[in-house]
Amino acid sequence: MLRVESVDAYYGLSHVLQGVSLTVGPGEAVALLGRNGAGKTTTLKTIMAVVRARRGRITWNGDDITALAPYRIVQAGIAGPVLLSSLGPGFTAAFQMVTLAGPQ
Ligand SMILES: Nc1ncnc2c1ncn2[C@@H]1O[C@H](COP(=O)(O)OP(=O)(O)OP(=O)(O)O)[C@@H](O)[C@H]1O
Ligand SMILES: [Mg+2]
Numbered sequence: 158m159l160r161v162e163s164v165d166a167y168y169g170l171s172h173v174l175q176g177v178s179l180t181v182g183p184g185e186a187v188a189l190l191g192r193n194g195a196g197k198t199t200t201l202k203t204i205m206a207v208v209r210a211r212r213g214r215i216t217w218n219g220d221d222i223t224a225l226a227p228y229r230i231v232q233a234g235i236a237g238p239v240l241l242s243s244l245g246p247g248f249t250a251a252f253q254m255v256t257l258a259g260p261q
Contacts (some may be wrong), residue, residue: 158216160214161200163212163214165211174210206226206227
């Protein structure tokens with residue numbers, strides 16, 4: 158069970174996520190819907206700790222993962238292709254996934 162509770166996240170001073178909460182249960186598929194710029198990708202990046210949550214809590218099967226490094230979150234069993242568009246077209250998907258999973 159993934160639980161996101163009242164999460165806020167920023168890019169610099171830009172307050173992008175404001176009180177985001179959602180849960181994903183075992184075997185459940187959850188779609189995030191919203192207009193361009195609504196914060197869908199930022200929500201995924203915050204779950205993966207690529208963007209840090211400044212408020213709120215994220216738990217995975219009851220464990221608080223809010224402050225973990227991205228590679229620890231992958232080790233815990235959560236993965237997402239959230240960096241696939243961020244590192245540039247010169248990188249292969251495999252390279253980018255390894256980069257996400259590797260030690261910081
Ligand atoms: N690296 C960044 N630095 C600063 N602002 C950003 C950055 N990435 C996204 N933003 C801004 O954060 C807000 C949320 O963007 P985000 O990419 O999460 O939206 P989205 O819902 O995924 O949009 P889309 O449907 O276009 O993929 C937007 O206002 C966007 O301009
Ligand atoms: Mg997006």
